[in-house]
Amino acid sequence: MGCAVVTAPSTAKDARGDGSAGVGEAVTRSRSPARPLLRAALALYLDLHAHPELSGHEHRTAGLLADWLTGHGCTVTRAVGGGHGLVGVLRNGPGPTVLLRTELDALPVTESTGLPYASTAPGVMHACGHDLHLAALAGTVALLTADRDSWRGTLLVVGQPAEETLSGARSMLEDGRLYERFGTPDAALAQHAAPLPAGTLAHAPGGAPLMAGSVAADVTLYGRGGHAATPHLTVDPVLMAAATVLGLQSVVARESAPAEQAVLTVGSVRAGERGNITPGTAELSLTARAFTESALDRLLAAAERVVRAQAAAAGAPRDPDLTVTARSPALLPDAALTAAVRRAHEASLGPDRVLDASPATATEDFPHFAAGGVPTAYWLLGATGVREWRAARAGGEPVPPNHAPGFAPDVRTALPTGITALAAAARQVLDTGPGPRGTPAPGGAGEAGS
Secondary structure, three states: OOOOEOOOHHHHHHHHOOOOHHHHHHOOOOOOOHHHHHHHHHHHHHHHHHOOOEOOOOHHHHHHHHHHHHHOOOEEEEOOOOOOOEEEEEEEOOOOEEEEEEEOOEEOOOOOOOOOOOOOOOOOEOOOOHHHHHHHHHHHHHHHHHOHHHEEEEEEEEEEOOOOOOOHHHHHHHHOOHHHHHOOOOEEEEEEEEEEEOOOEEEOOOOOOOEOEEEEEEEEEEOEOEEOOOHHHOEOHHHHHHHHHHHHOHHHHHHOOOOOOEEEEEEEEEEOOOOOEEOOEEEEEEEEEEOOHHHHHHHHHHHHHHHHHHHHHOOOOOOOEEEEEEEEOOEOOOHHHHHHHHHHHHHHHOHHHEEEOOOEOOOOOHHHHHHHHOOEEEEEEEEEOHHHHHHHHOOOOOOOEOOOOOOOOOHHHHHHHHHHHHHHHHHHHOEEOOOOOOOOOOOOHHHOOO
């Protein structure tokens, strides 16, 4: 998923300090155990950010989450779904089951933030906020564990790999038989860093989608290789690929109604090794995004027509291959659950910090957790520092978004807000213990950003 705005390195460095000062400042009216909890969650975040792992390779990340969950009383099962997916279960008497999801994977991006805790893995970076999501979930588990007298039910904590490839959720649910083995939850919850001021949240208005569905495909174009000096003896797949990329740009313009939101992007082109050799093949990777399954089908069919037509026009010796590698439906949170969670967020943070979100053409595979009719709630977590937000709105330099090398959330404010938000949402689903329903996180993470 990609759509967050972030702070400049100087702000994020302030959050590091000795590992606690920045977060403590954001929580201005905290009471025990807020400060120790936030210090521990921040330390986890810094570790995760410095040691990112790509989709399908999240062994260390899963281990850190497993250790945290085990240390807070959860029963942990690893390798759920054949990869690095893990599930933690914490039972606290009879009552509802709430699923809390976080992603584990990072992106193939070279970090350029200059942060003292920048990625130590060459060419790999947490450029989409998954480290922030995991640290906020860990803090939520610690918070709820420390206050078990105030709620009843079961926490079903899911550490999902391979979100960036849109394959991890389905793998855990289908190959890992998640709900068959661990029980079908009464609600599934998740949040994602977004281009909003840190300290705020945003929900989709009731009944509206929050993110688009998407389909990803790989294409192989076949030519006839040879010497660059004798182009008449070759069928050039590089030229074929260039024509295909240009042809695909007309798909949205001519296959979608003007009012229909749709995007088609070719994000990768690979062909050849040397300038004096015409290669035998070229490869493309593309994604199409839209808000209905029929629109996705239409875009995919049109893309396939363009690919095959360009190959035929070039005289390709064989038909191209087009393979769908991933597909995810639009993210449409449950209206009733979203309304209840939004009320809990307004009570915890204040109504002025809970905003309306417009549909985004980013894509998530979280909708798969709605399998079998499970209600879902999903909201956006502001990640942009106040100074950067104001400067950008005043016409200054835009803040690096998700998937950019300069991505660096204002963790000092976003992390405590994320813990508050997820804990408040979980409490809205769980049964009330002796304490009042909807009690916010200690003091306040609700004061984050003030």
